[in-house]
Amino acid sequence: MKRILLIEDDVSISELQRDYLEINDFQVDMALDGPSGLEMSLTGAYDLIILDVMLPRMNGFEVCRGIREQKDIPILMVTSRREDIDVIRGLGLGADDYITKPFKPAELVARVKAHLARYERLIGKKETKKDIQIRGLFIDPDSRKVLVNEEEAVLTTKEFDLLYFLASHPGRVFGKDHLFERIWGIDALGDLQTVTVHIRKIREKIEADAANPTYIETVWGSGYRFKD
Structure with missing residues (x-):
């Protein structure tokens, strides 16, 4: 129970x-x-x-x-x-x-x-997930830790899930609705603005300059893409 x-x-x-x-x-x-x-x-x-x-x-x-x-x-x-x-x-x-x-x-x-x-x-699904390492970013799905240039970045549950999903599909563009349904799983009850806020918080934690991101790219009118 x-x-x-x-x-x-x-x-x-x-x-x-x-x-x-x-x-x-x-x-x-x-x-x-x-x-x-x-x-x-x-x-x-x-x-x-x-x-x-x-x-x-x-x-x-x-x-x-x-x-x-x-x-x-x-x-x-x-x-x-x-x-x-x-x-x-x-x-x-x-x-x-x-x-x-x-x-x-x-x-x-x-x-x-x-x-x-x-x-x-x-x-x-944790056991089937693999570590992701790209440039100075390291994501460990088992410990749910994120390292940026060997320094730990503390992410919330949904921030980690969102980052890992995008990083697992580098180069692909995902719309906010797709991301919300994938990460939150309750799109009928949610607010797509939540995705925007979480992307912003992730950038603040992993980017050297959140205003000029090198990992998560905004594709205007379409959504977001993890740069490969």
């Missing part, structure tokens, strides 16, 4: 979400504030974390950063404010997806199942 950590300070909302998840055969633990949620995230063996943005004592952005410093598991952020969505996109916090309130519990369950299924496929 998959274990879910639900970090939400509204008890009634938290209990409703827990009930729907448990009906769908998930084991759910709850945390009601940021610090306890972060501690449980780092000490517990969870398969996915549902993280509300507005939390007492420590907001969801801070919790997300703390989790990403030590763990690589799916994080679904929940927000009720449009400006929070912009922050999630713009800062590259490491969240795998976001969902806005109000939402139907069935949608939450669908998002959870989609991310867990995709993460399991990723883990299951």
Whole structure:
């Protein structure tokens, strides 16, 4: 049974979400504030974390950063404010997806199942993946580490997946819709702007000059291409 950590300070909302998840055969633990949620995230063996943005004592952005410093598991952020969505996109916090309130519990369950299924496929395919080394860039799919001129670049889950996919197909152009469906696996529920943001964050981490990239090239009107 998959274990879910639900970090939400509204008890009634938290209990409703827990009930729907448990009906769908998930084991759910709850945390009601940021610090306890972060501690449980780092000490517990969870398969996915549902993280509300507005939390007492420590907001969801801070919790997300703390989790990403030590763990690589799916994080679904929940927000009720449009400006929070912009922050999630713009800062590259490491969240795998976001969902806005109000939402139907069935949608939450669908998002959870989609991310867990995709993460399991990723883990299951690790052994068949090969290291990629091109110019000063080295990508190890087993350890999920990226080295740039022998210095480690720390990428989030989706940043790594996106970089590895593009680098695995050098010279090919992929549209945003294709990349979103391939990496996130839930194109009907997503936002193609997410791809743009992740490409920008990857460039900031692996390029000497993000404004003049040498690895991931923008093909205007078509998408992105990894330079071979």
